[in-house]
Amino acid sequence: MSMIAAFYGGKSILITGATGFLGKVLMEKLFRTSPDLKVIYILVRPKAGQTLQQRVFQILNSKLFEKVKEVCPNVHEKIRAIYADLNQSDFAISKEDMQELLSCTNIIFHCAATVRFDDSLRHAVQLNVTATQQLLLMASQMPKLEAFIHISTAFSNCNLKHIDEVIYPCPVEPKKIIDSLEWLDDSIIDEITPKLIGDRPNTYTYTKALGEMVVQQESGNLNIAIIRPSIVGATWQEPFPGWVDNLNGPSGLIIAAGKGFLRSIKATPMAVADLIPVDTVVNLTLAVGWYTAVHRPKSTLIYHCTSGNLNPCNWGKMGFTILASFEKIPYERAFRRPNADFTSNKFMIQYWNAVSHHAPAIIYDFYLRLTGRKPRMTKLMNRLLRTVSMLEYFVNRSWEWSTDNTEMLMSELSPEDQRVFNFDVRQLNWLEYIENYVLGVKKYLLKEDMAGIPEARQHLKRLRNIHYLFNTALFLIVWRLLIARSQMARNVWFFIVSFCYKFLSYFRASSTLKA
Ligand SMILES: CCCCCCCCCCCCCCCCCCCCCCCC(=O)SCCNC(=O)CCNC(=O)[C@H](O)C(C)(C)COP(=O)(O)OP(=O)(O)OC[C@H]1O[C@@H](n2cnc3c(N)ncnc32)[C@H](O)[C@@H]1OP(=O)(O)O
Numbered sequence: 001m002s003m004i005a006a007f008y009g010g011k012s013i014l015i016t017g018a019t020g021f022l023g024k025v026l027m028e029k030l031f032r033t034s035p036d037l038k039v040i041y042i043l044v045r046p047k048a049g050q051t052l053q054q055r056v057f058q059i060l061n062s063k064l065f066e067k068v069k070e071v072c073p074n075v076h077e078k079i080r081a082i083y084a085d086l087n088q089s090d091f092a093i094s095k096e097d098m099q100e101l102l103s104c105t106n107i108i109f110h111c112a113a114t115v116r117f118d119d120s121l122r123h124a125v126q127l128n129v130t131a132t133q134q135l136l137l138m139a140s141q142m143p144k145l146e147a148f149i150h151i152s153t154a155f156s157n158c159n160l161k162h163i164d165e166v167i168y169p170c171p172v173e174p175k176k177i178i179d180s181l182e183w184l185d186d187s188i189i190d191e192i193t194p195k196l197i198g199d200r201p202n203t204y205t206y207t208k209a210l211g212e213m214v215v216q217q218e219s220g221n222l223n224i225a226i227i228r229p230s231i232v233g234a235t236w237q238e239p240f241p242g243w244v245d246n247l248n249g250p251s252g253l254i255i256a257a258g259k260g261f262l263r264s265i266k267a268t269p270m271a272v273a274d275l276i277p278v279d280t281v282v283n284l285t286l287a288v289g290w291y292t293a294v295h296r297p298k299s300t301l302i303y304h305c306t307s308g309n310l311n312p313c314n315w316g317k318m319g320f321t322i323l324a325s326f327e328k329i330p331y332e333r334a335f336r337r338p339n340a341d342f343t344s345n346k347f348m349i350q351y352w353n354a355v356s357h358h359a360p361a362i363i364y365d366f367y368l369r370l371t372g373r374k375p376r377m378t379k380l381m382n383r384l385l386r387t388v389s390m391l392e393y394f395v396n397r398s399w400e401w402s403t404d405n406t407e408m409l410m411s412e413l414s415p416e417d418q419r420v421f422n423f424d425v426r427q428l429n430w431l432e433y434i435e436n437y438v439l440g441v442k443k444y445l446l447k448e449d450m451a452g453i454p455e456a457r458q459h460l461k462r463l464r465n466i467h468y469l470f471n472t473a474l475f476l477i478v479w480r481l482l483i484a485r486s487q488m489a490r491n492v493w494f495f496i497v498s499f500c501y502k503f504l505s506y507f508r509a510s511s512t513l514k515a
């Protein structure tokens with residue numbers, strides 16, 4: 001019997017960010033392993049014209065929740081969506097809902113965040129810092145609360161090379177930042193943002209670090225733990241391999257490479273690709289929830305959920321495996337054949353950007369114009385290159401994260417819990433995982449049918465032929481121009497032609513003699 005699964009039985013659990021990538025997998029696992037839990041409260045806002053109920057309905061009816069419905073047929077009754085906007089004061093939660101949350105909640109999993117790298121400091125602080133502060137305030141008024149689990153990121157201290165499971169202070173206090181953002185206007189905030197974030201690459205990592213400081217400062221008597229996952233990727237095993245539903249992290253770039261748009265990235269092949277499957281993060285999160293509530297550690301423990309020090313894989317190996325997977329699992333309607341490369345030379349990257357990204361986009365747009373259609377490839381390519389440039393920081397460096405607390409927790413689990421809530425990344429086979437990831441991107445993100453694979457292969461063959469034809473035509477045109485202008489090119493040309501002629505004559509003569 002799993003102690004962790006039993007612990008969540010009968011509990012009222014509050015999850016923020018439940019509609020996000022991590023939140024959905026967390027809910028799924030909770031319902032599947034502890035179907036007797038009392039209720040999961042989720043703080044949701046209406047989005048993209050969908051009401052709260054429609055959003056919940058869509059999640060529960062997705063492929064991800066198929067197994068849950070078998071073990072917990074009344075899952076609809078156990079999920080309670082509460083209207084909330086984490087950007088508003090008191091999260092805009094109604095009085096009645098707030099009362100229910102305060103009096104009933106046993107465990108909080110705080111997953112909500114803005115994960116955008118280009119968010120304004122104001123918005124990132126609002127969500128990643130102020131909302132965390134408000135949630136902690138709410139938590140302090142919950143008499144039945146047993147544990148508060150805050151999801152941060154392993155990159156909150158990416159300005160350091162070696163990172164321990166401790167909270168590192170930022171130079172400016174979060175409270176001072178929150179206060180000053182109230183009266184500073186947006187243009188001044190934009191101006192001071194680079195100074196504030198210092199040697200961090202974006203507002204995301206900076207505000208996640210501030211969020212951790214807030215957790216430390218406002219923890220009071222609460223039982224708190226912080227989890228720091230690295231780059232969260234598709235599921236490894238549960239509820240099935242390869243599930244992913246957003247473009248964050250590597251997923252978007254896998255699509256761009258598989259569809260032949262992305263041909264070259266400025267990356268360091270030997271740098272560690274610290275990916276961690278989302279189900280591993282969820283298993284650790286649930287184990288931490290149990291441990292924090294039951295063992296009540298004296299101080300706030302931080303758990304690194306990373307792969308680099310236990311089972312490292314570098315970007316070179318990962319890129320190579322992704323490319324190899326496209327052979328078996330081609331994506332439909334590719335723009336060009338997938339053939340990406342990593343380079344760490346900044347001049348080479350400029351060259352490849354011009355030749356492999358901008359030039360084909362311009363040629364394709366020219367073709368679209370010729371055929372009376374609206375050009376779109378240049379715009380798409382520019383957006384892709386902007387995205388790539390934002391992710392580059394993370395593929396050109398390696399970090400070392402110590403994992404003492406995570407390993408300690410692993411040793412505290414019973415063999416059954418180690419199996420049901422497995423977060424031992426040493427058991428991960430990267431080749432298998434990446435192949436499933438590429439397949440998952442095809443199935444769950446691109447929503448392509450597996451029956452279309454033969455046609456996708458045919459399409460890639462046609463693209464290869466077009467590629468050869470184009471290169472031959474280009475060569476002949478350049479050569480013809482050279483011959484028209486240079487005596488040396490003409491001499492070389494006559495030499496080649498006469499050599500071929502002599503060779504053919506010799507071949508014909510020798511075959512006539514043999515006959
Ligand atoms: C040796 C052989 C080599 C072979 C090479 C093979 C290549 C194979 C691929 C290689 C993979 C390499 C992967 C590197 C990935 C590194 C990731 C590092 C991430 C570090 C994570 C830190 C951990 C965290 O804690 S945070 C969680 C992660 N957060 C994110 O990933 C958010 C990143 N996204 C953003 O900040 C924004 O989306 C932004 C700024 C990139 C773009 O914003 P924009 O305003 O332009 O609009 P959007 O509406 O958001 O999207 C526009 C456009 O871009 C598409 N898109 C979005 N995200 C991605 C993405 N990650 N990759 C690709 N494309 C993306 C989106 O769909 C839109 O497309 P449209 O067509 O315009 O609709």
Ligand SMILES: NC(=O)C1=CN([C@@H]2O[C@H](COP(=O)(O)OP(=O)(O)OC[C@H]3O[C@@H](n4cnc5c(N)ncnc54)[C@H](OP(=O)(O)O)[C@@H]3O)[C@@H](O)[C@H]2O)C=CC1
Pocket residue numbers: 016017018019020021022023043044045046047084085086087110111112113114115127151152153154208228229230231232233246248249
């Ligand atoms: N993905 C990754 O690679 C990594 C993620 N993390 C951390 O994990 C956590 C979850 O990330 P992930 O699931 O990937 O992110 P997602 O972007 O997929 O999910 C973010 C969640 O936050 C919610 N949210 C955002 N703004 C608001 C708001 N104003 N009011 C209410 N809810 C809001 C979103 O709701 P809505 O659906 O309405 O937008 C969504 O449910 C974050 O704390 C992140 O920092 C850490 C390391 C890596």
